[in-house]
Amino acid sequence: MGNQIQMHVELLAHTPEARKIAFTAIRTCYSPNEPSDLFEGAEYGRYQQQTASDGQGGSDADRLFRHIVGSGHTSTMEHINFTFALEGVSRVLLAQLTRHRVGFGFSVQSQRYVSDASDKKKGGFNYVMPPKIAELPEAAAYFAELMENLQTAYDKLAELGVPKEDARFVLPNAASTNITMTANLRALLTFYSKRRPGRGAQWEIALLAERLREEVVKAEPWLDAFFEQA
Structure with a gap:
């Protein structure tokens, strides 16, 4: 047996250039520039080089991501898949x-x-x-x-x-x-917020939630803070 x-x-596998994709999606909502220009142009580089204006560390791109997640505009994270x-x-x-x-x-x-x-x-x-x-x-x-x-x-x-x-x-x-499972980042953050250890979920799915977080953060370390906030 x-x-x-x-x-x-x-x-x-996961979305290539995930951070740049997230930036492009976010700035598409607020910028007069086209998405192709946002992705290929110099704006992303400027955000990466400038110090975060919110005093919480990192670059201004980090500040932008924090603002978007904090404000609940996480539909822009649906473009990143794992x-x-x-x-x-x-x-x-x-x-x-x-x-x-x-x-x-x-x-x-x-x-x-x-x-x-x-x-x-x-x-x-x-x-x-x-x-x-x-x-x-x-x-x-x-x-x-x-x-x-x-x-x-x-x-x-x-x-x-x-x-x-x-x-x-x-x-x-x-x-x-x-199981082969694909999920976008927004869905994963929501899943983690409900199933993470300490939220009352059964042990096996709580363990899965933590393992998924570990795999995502290993591939994209900048996302760690968002799982911590979930």
Whole structure:
């Protein structure tokens, strides 16, 4: 059968020149210049070189971004997109995650088309064990035994000729899945504000929120402050 598995989150790609794109979108709203001139011209360079006039540090471009996010004009951040690989997450998390629909796109590994039988490529279904169960030896052993029994049930149904789309009905919420997810920056900031650790979200989606933030900030360090404000 499959194994207990841990979450893995990886940023696959994101909008090139994201900071310059954000600047162009913001200044398009307030400048008489065309977006093509704002992106290719000297104005961005001037904002980058000038010291922030709000006294909060960084460049005047940083000041502009702070002002826009602080004023709630974050539609200008929808032009920046991030695509992630989410691996080893439970079906519980999937049900919570897909409630966030505006600004998100999801492609999910199918239990209808991908077999979870022990003798197929996956070698059975993998599963996520909640920490509160894992930290109690007796509960962890019982949980693992239950996963084995469900695998046996799935394999038996497959052996009897039941199609994957029907055999999957015995698989638990703990069964793991893989997701390719794309989200724009505005959607990610909203998601993080609702699901970040300390806001009452369940442990797995709170962990996902933090991993997404880490991946975004690693690629675009200037965005760290906006996640802190979320």
